[in-house]
Amino acid sequence: MARLDNASVVVTGAASGLGRAVVDRFTAEGASVVAFDRSQEKLDTLKAEIGESVVTVVGDVTRYEDNLRACEAAVDRRGKLDTFIGNAGLWDFNRSLAESDPQSLASGFDELFAVNVKGYLLGAKAALPALTASRGSIVFTLSNASFYPRGGCPLYVASKHAGVGLVRQLAYELAPDVRVNAVAPGGMATDLRGPGAMGLADTSIEDALPIRDVIRTFSALQLDIRPEDYVGSYVLLAAREESATATGTVIDISSVGTPGRSAAP
Numbered sequence: 001m002a003r004l005d006n007a008s009v010v011v012t013g014a015a016s017g018l019g020r021a022v023v024d025r026f027t028a029e030g031a032s033v034v035a036f037d038r039s040q041e042k043l044d045t046l047k048a049e050i051g052e053s054v055v056t057v058v059g060d061v062t063r064y065e066d067n068l069r070a071c072e073a074a075v076d077r078r079g080k081l082d083t084f085i086g087n088a089g090l091w092d093f094n095r096s097l098a099e100s101d102p103q104s105l106a107s108g109f110d111e112l113f114a115v116n117v118k119g120y121l122l123g124a125k126a127a128l129p130a131l132t133a134s135r136g137s138i139v140f141t142l143s144n145a146s147f148y149p150r151g152g153c154p155l156y157v158a159s160k161h162a163g164v165g166l167v168r169q170l171a172y173e174l175a176p177d178v179r180v181n182a183v184a185p186g187g188m189a190t191d192l193r194g195p196g197a198m199g200l201a202d203t204s205i206e207d208a209l210p211i212r213d214v215i216r217t218f219s220a221l222q223l224d225i226r227p228e229d230y231v232g233s234y235v236l237l238a239a240r241e242e243s244a245t246a247t248g249t250v251i252d253i254s255s256v257g258t259p260g261r262s263a264a265p
């Protein structure tokens with residue numbers, strides 16, 4: 001038997017990078033997945049490659065109604081929702097306080113926090129009734145930047161630290177019905193973008209940095225890390241029988257655990 005047989009799951013930011021790797025693994029483990037993303041084009045590719053076991057929903061995680069549509073799609077399909085995975089994110093491309101002009105700092109903050117923090121909060125709110133009914137769980141994607149400096153600059157690092165607060169508070173508020181946990185990966189070569197307000201909407205981490213070299217250099221294990229290397233922790237946290245006692249937990253699998261050495265988001 002697969003580890004997520006008959007599980008009904010929503011994944012945000014599902015069409016690319018880590019989210020896509022989670023969808024691939026969850027469907028292979030028997031889950032029925034609603035893949036929620038703002039990119040229709042990437043969702044079409046995902047649907048064509050995966051087929052039946054995935055339903056796609058195009059929308060914006062900063063809008064409550066769009067999160068709700070994704071959760072309703074899961075309930076319509078399987079009569080329940082077992083796990084909500086908040087994963088969509090933006091990066092700040094290492095724009096430091098000193099080198100940011102005040103206007104882009106202010107508008108970049110609003111846009112980046114709207115995705116990285118408000119998106120998770122609204123997703124949790126939209127999923128809550130169905131998760132309470134199923135005694136399900138929430139898993140958020142955090143980062144080495146949730147614990148250490150240099151995984152970005154103030155906007156990104158503060159947003160990922162805020163994610164730890166969300167996990168702890170929601171785990172407290174939603175117990176005993178809903179478990180709330182997170183996975184903190186380190187750097188990956190993905191299509192991760194930045195806020196349009198900072199002129200970074202069309203900039204991808206993979207194009208902007210020699211990210212593979214950075215990861216290998218700063219990983220304690222000196223590995224060529226791919227998104228799929230991180231997905232086992234999501235399976236563990238989503239599989240109720242394997243992590244029944246875990247709530248308020250952040251699994252730090254970034255392998256950049258030395259403060260000051262972190263150099264990717």
Ligand SMILES: NC(=O)c1ccc[n+]([C@@H]2O[C@H](COP(=O)([O-])OP(=O)(O)OC[C@H]3O[C@@H](n4cnc5c(N)ncnc54)[C@H](O)[C@@H]3O)[C@@H](O)[C@H]2O)c1
Pocket residue numbers: 012013014015016017018019036037038039042059060061062087088089090091115141142143144185186187188189190191192193205264265
């Ligand atoms: N790439 C890294 O080095 C790295 C390291 C640690 C943590 N992370 C985290 O991993 C998560 C996934 O990022 P990734 O690297 O796979 O990037 P990615 O850009 O490849 O994937 C993110 C997906 O989120 C979608 N998205 C962005 N804004 C959205 C919105 N408002 N509404 C709906 N969808 C939206 C994008 O279209 C994209 O498909 C993020 O939370 C990121 O902070 C990334």
